Amino acid sequence: MAIQSERRGSTLHINMGPQHPSTHGVLRLELELDGETVVSCKPVIGYLHTGIEKTFEVKTYLHGVTLTDRMDYLNPLGNNLAYALSIEKLFECEIPERAVVGRVLLAELTRINSHLVWVGTTGLDLGASSVFLYAFREREALLDLFEWMSGARMMTSFIRPGGLAEDFEPEWLAAVDHFLDVLPSRVDDYEALLTNNPLFKERTVGIGVLKAEDAIEMGVSGPILRASGVAHDLRKTNPYCGYERYPFDAIVGQNGDCYDRYRVRIAELRESIKLCKQALSFLPPGPVKTADRKIVPPPREELGRSMEALIHHFKIYTEGIRPPAGEAYVPVESPRGELGFYVVSDGSGRPVRVHERAPSFANLQAISLVAQGGLVADLIAIISSIDPIMGEVDR
């Protein structure tokens, strides 16, 4: 199929993106082609540079939560979690057990959400449009749950420094349980459409191979690293939020190609369902916010009785919480890999610096390695299997 270029040594430079149907947002690739073969592929980013890290410096820590939602917009609760963990590390406060387990539940639900979008859009990119409709059907059910929980479909800002925004309703928990009961059969449906589909396999098996040593060296993380055969999952290797208590498997692939990345993500969907089920069974009664009044304002009912509580409440919302001076970086395993917020505080109500270690940023950097020597048509499968979220690459 590939057209051989007539004059060897003469290459063609073309530009793909930033507006291209399969670049997942505003990614631009500068390609050097020899016929259909990719000689070099250079990503050009910054088309969604939002200045979020600068905006953090003029917001209070609580306002910052809403900015984290908008960085990786497929994983808002995971971003909230990483940000909250870093700030709580500065305060060194205790988070009640119900909030910790609730966070695991929410983080895994968000991972399901993210992988559902991934399965859908990958199907779309590779010409299997029906998967998109199926995956988004389940995603809508999940978004309805988020909306019930927080009032927002996507940008929930529900995990905040000090715990959760509110307690879960029992009916909501029952609805989540029901959703998790139904979901595995739906994942079977996606697999029926893709896993053994010869057209899908033709476009993914052996395409875009990333070797394990390259992946480690390039700082690649998440499903892409695991698809290359490296069993590295921060939930296992450096557990946070009590992940060590949940029996689950870190899914590892072998070949590091696009197909393995697909298999890893589908298996992770199932693992996340398992984790959510466990979190639901672990969920103890109790408060969902820390008792540390330095982070969480007094509850409403106290405001009517105590003047001090009223003043305290007012101060926290006007001046913001004040973490002790220091720095903290607490990484979590996002659907795309190692995600952490490096927060520097000088003891005032606004951060000196908040920097996001974005997994997509490192993963995308490896695309030049992955794409080199492949065919230009396979680039679509490669981009989609890397799953970059430009909001977090460019910030």
Add this chain to the structure above:
Amino acid sequence: MTGGLDGLKAAFPTAEAGMSADGIPYLRLATADLSEAAGRLRNELGYGRFIDLTAVDDPDRVDRFELLYLLYSMAERAWLRLRVRTDETVASVTPLFRAANWCEREVYDLFGVRFEGHPELTRIMLPDDWEGHPLRRDAPVGGEPVDFTVTRDVYGTGPSAPPGPERSG
């Protein structure tokens, strides 16, 4: 290497070692020692995975930029932070860690720190013809003052909106 912070102290006796609030040990290095220390950490001590690089600006300090390199050891399952203070230039670690390429470009773009020996030190986030480095503490946040026509006469910032047809939902 074992022993975390103590092991690091033994390996780098001249550097100042410590522990941050997040439990990640750090080494504070002189600018000139960065390449050599990074090379040893990568080749001998197992910190071969480059995670992140960022900078913190303090315009009142002599060496205003503090660069923070984050490395990870797959064997020890632990992070390590390198801190280097500089005014303007520092040696690039991209020849050692390929993953540092974009991180250094980002710090160059947003802070204006130059990395000597970097293969392609150009702007990465902002347009090539951009002037200034926005993440410096003395750079303004930018944007626009919020000026709603309906509130102009309240704050005296100009004439308020003329009466028009009622807005529909």
Add this chain to the structure above:
Amino acid sequence: MSTPLPVSGHAKDAAPAFVLGRLRDWSREKSLWPVMFGLACCAIEMMATSAGKYDIARFGSELFRPSPRQADLMIVSGRVAQKMAPVLREIYDQMPDPKWVIAMGDCAACGGVFNNYAVVQGVDKIVPVDVYVPGCPPRPEALLDSIIKLQERVGKGQRGA
């Protein structure tokens, strides 16, 4: 449907033109083809709008065209960075007339929460906007509502802003 009847002395000449004009407006109204152009968070909600539950196809706009040459509606779905602004304008310029623009979400409408150096404070600084959709991100229903509002105008023969 309030286009005034042409009242000239030559009604028999005007009638076919009038009918053709109405037919043209009606067909434009019922087949607004958006350019496939996603920017940020709102693009995900735009995708959700085109999926089964909200089904933008009910309003004739399901055909997201990857080429701006085949599209007459641009949904600016997300924040527009300074670096993206010239690209966005170029895509808009490539779209054939008549064309319409929906600014989806707070960022496209006014910069939203990102009042800073990097984000264009409202896409109306670079392209004329017909409908602004508030929300961060707006619900799919809000996007559908904006398309219906736009269709009403297109059906009346109004050109883009």
